[in-house]
Amino acid sequence: MRINYFFWVFLVTLGVWAQGVEKDFDAPDSLYREDQFYLNITYNTLQKGPDGLRQNKLSPGLAFGFLRDMPLNKKRTVAVAAGLGYSLAIYNHNLGIIPVNNQSTYQIFDSEVITFSKNKLSLHYVDVPIEFRWRNSTPESHKFWRVYTGFKLSYLFSNQYKSETSQGNFNQNNLEDLNRIHYGVYVTAGWNTWNIYAYYGLNSLFDASAETNANEKVNMNTANFGIMFYIL
Numbered sequence: 001m002r003i004n005y006f007f008w009v010f011l012v013t014l015g016v017w018a019q020g021v022e023k024d025f026d027a028p029d030s031l032y033r034e035d036q037f038y039l040n041i042t043y044n045t046l047q048k049g050p051d052g053l054r055q056n057k058l059s060p061g062l063a064f065g066f067l068r069d070m071p072l073n074k075k076r077t078v079a080v081a082a083g084l085g086y087s088l089a090i091y092n093h094n095l096g097i098i099p100v101n102n103q104s105t106y107q108i109f110d111s112e113v114i115t116f117s118k119n120k121l122s123l124h125y126v127d128v129p130i131e132f133r134w135r136n137s138t139p140e141s142h143k144f145w146r147v148y149t150g151f152k153l154s155y156l157f158s159n160q161y162k163s164e165t166s167q168g169n170f171n172q173n174n175l176e177d178l179n180r181i182h183y184g185v186y187v188t189a190g191w192n193t194w195n196i197y198a199y200y201g202l203n204s205l206f207d208a209s210a211e212t213n214a215n216e217k218v219n220m221n222t223a224n225f226g227i228m229f230y231i232l
Helices: 002-022
Strands: 036-050 060-071 078-092 094-099 102-106 116-135 144-165 168-173 181-191 194-201 221-229
Touching: 036 078, 036 194, 060 116, 078 221, 094 116, 094 144, 094 168, 181 221
Parallel strands: none
Antiparallel strands: 036 060, 036 221, 060 078, 078 116, 094 102, 116 144, 144 168, 144 181, 181 194, 194 221
């Protein structure tokens, strides 16, 4: 009987305590973090490169990942963020990558000699972005202006080249002449959901050994432009 009595007293006490500390889920969170997940859609352009290099069709890019937001001031309007993500970059162009004796040879397709319906390079990366963030956010609203600048380090873990030409079809996977490590700087700015995005690669997509049949270095980097979506 005494055990039952103490049991009921314990339950009543626990219920009163729980009501006293019940959390108000609608209350503003003064220790909030912003923009933990991201989705990025871009148009990719090739910079520099050998003479005669041209892009054709659309060269799209897609990236997504997670960023850990770390505020630096009491208002939480200044922060840094570091994360991990995946990106796919596709380039449609007129640079042929033709296997000869188990090695890749490079040549600009002359439209008067070689016609092609497809000439595409697809690159798959693991990304490590690091951002410095400014925003005028508040605990009460997720709608605010933002300007984020960042540095992105990328590791190329897979690549494919596909070409359909008047002289035959060429398919290669995991080209050896591509740089495995790629890095660049970017900026994102916007209001609420919609943000413009620009990225500039600081090193070449190909290593120093890649040359065309005209003895030109295939030394081209990339500049990407598009939109960025940040999600809590």
